[in-house]
Amino acid sequence: MRHDPVLRRAFMVGFVAPDALVAIALALQLWLMADLPAEVVTHWGSEGPDGYGPAWTYPVLTLAVGLGLPALMMAFTLPSIRRGERSPMLRLMPAIGVGFTALIATISTGSLLVQRGLEDGDQPSIGGVVVASYVVAVLIGLLGWAVQPRQELAQPSRQAVGPMPVAPSEKVVWLGRAEAGATLMAILIAVSIVLAGAAVWMWLAGDSVAAWILTGVVLLVALLTSASTVFRVRTDLDGLEARSALGWPRFSIPVEDIADVSVIDVSGLAEFGGWGIRFAPGATGIILRNGQALQVTRRSGRRFVITVDDPQTAASVLAAAAQKAAHADQD
Template identity: 35%
Template sequence: MPSTDNFATRRRLTYVAVGFVTPALVTLIAVVVQAMSISDLPDEIAVHWNASGDADRWGSPWTMVIGAIVVGLVAIGISAVNYRQVRDGTPGGTFRWVSTASAALATATAVIFAGTLAAQTDGDTESPVALIGISVIAAFAVGAVGWYVQPADPPANPGRPAEPMGLAPGGRAVWLHTQTASRGILIVTGLVFVFASVSVLVAWTNGGSTSALWAAIAIVAVTIGAASTIVAYHVRVDSSGLTVRSIAGLPRWHVAADDIEDVSVVNIRAIGDFGGYGVRFARGRLGIVLRSGSAVSITRTSGRPLVITLDDAPTAAALLVAVSVRARQQ
């Protein structure tokens, strides 16, 4: 296994090359190609095509130039959001995906925007279906190279095995806890909910169509459902094992005491280890991730491992070990 310092340095440099340099370079090439084409273009060009392949919207050639620049900056911005964590050495395979996606996004849009202008220098306004195919191939190629040059993260830290809680023979214990998300996640979730609610209110008060109103209501319903998976969970550890359910009641999980093979206390980085918050799947693990920090990792005799972030992870883990040992002895 490479040294930690060498790995961190290589990951940081390749992350910059793939997530920053590549999007900037392909965007620059696209802008240069566009600038060379503009002198041979009319004041207005086709900028949109309908399902039949006919141009149905026209605009200035500079629209395509600005579009390429904006998407290139967005792609770089996506990588920039995570750079601080990469620089600080935060583990997690998600960062490799982020930089690769940034490079692929910038490449695809650069090909489309530059190709659209170049193709119309001879007056051709046919639908750029073939160009879209080329952009996908180019994005896949650049993404594949970007993925390959970045080092894979070493195996996740297994954490420290939990010691069983001392229980008297025949004694019982129950651990109850409601785990809430971090303040930042709660604020963002609240803002999304407010935005969705305002959308319904606007659709209703402005006399919009019935379909528009139902679409807005569906957005609110989806928002509430999504929020229930990232806002808070009720957690119970008792003689039956572990039970976790969202504040809405669903989703819900139960790990039976006799299905627990191993329990560890680990430190989780939400973005680095699982790529975000809520119910996540990463590295063969199911994660219920409401924040970064201490978590209980459960290896089951059946099914994938389960990781849940908890404020008092050591206590929950100790009781889980105790009840699992007792269940196997019965």
């Protein structure tokens, strides 16, 4: 880390700075404790305060959320930087993390500050604190971006693939699957469990509105996970088709539209900003893990990238299809 300014600055912005902001916020919140009412407002609705709890709720929130999300983001970002990957997204992630911490730290501390010296039953206003918190978060986030070195997206290593030998009377088909990696599936399962648990809690607590909302979110997450984590992939003399395990969404590229086929090493975070069905300038991707992927370049220049096992064979079939189609046009 000492000799890599990109890694060092990312670590300072994404880890050290959030720790410092949380430490300052916790110190201020603990200093305010003696001047707070027995119960403080913990939630404001459209008509004012509508939730109350002990004052220690805010330091716990600041510590858990203010450090938790940035740590999770950096757990994905730093390994990519260590591998030598570079992109504006890898510069953006630490900046978002420290900006988010600034938001949580400011809004939590400000929420206690406006309640300092109040008596039980008083109705503090939170509007100014919310506005100030977002302003601080944006400024801190921009500063986190500015202090990091510039990162240009490095082009992925590209492996040209020759066409598979195919006789004029032969037909050839390659069938494969694109599946999410273990880490991505673990995250999706964990999120689903947390959301499902929150929905059950709301049902048991009798809050039917929140319960229905959370139940809908759980079902939506389950649907999106099912539709975007497993794809059946087919390459043949007609072109490429990638179809979700649910049947939709479906992506297809006819052989007439194929300009080039290759195998590349892809980084989901650096090149596409994450994993799943992704869109980037000049490219569409089904990026379910890092590593080797099939890349098909259309005649328009737009790329389609999908992470599959044995992309070399899939690419050679498509190269043969494109070559055969080109010869048919010449004839």
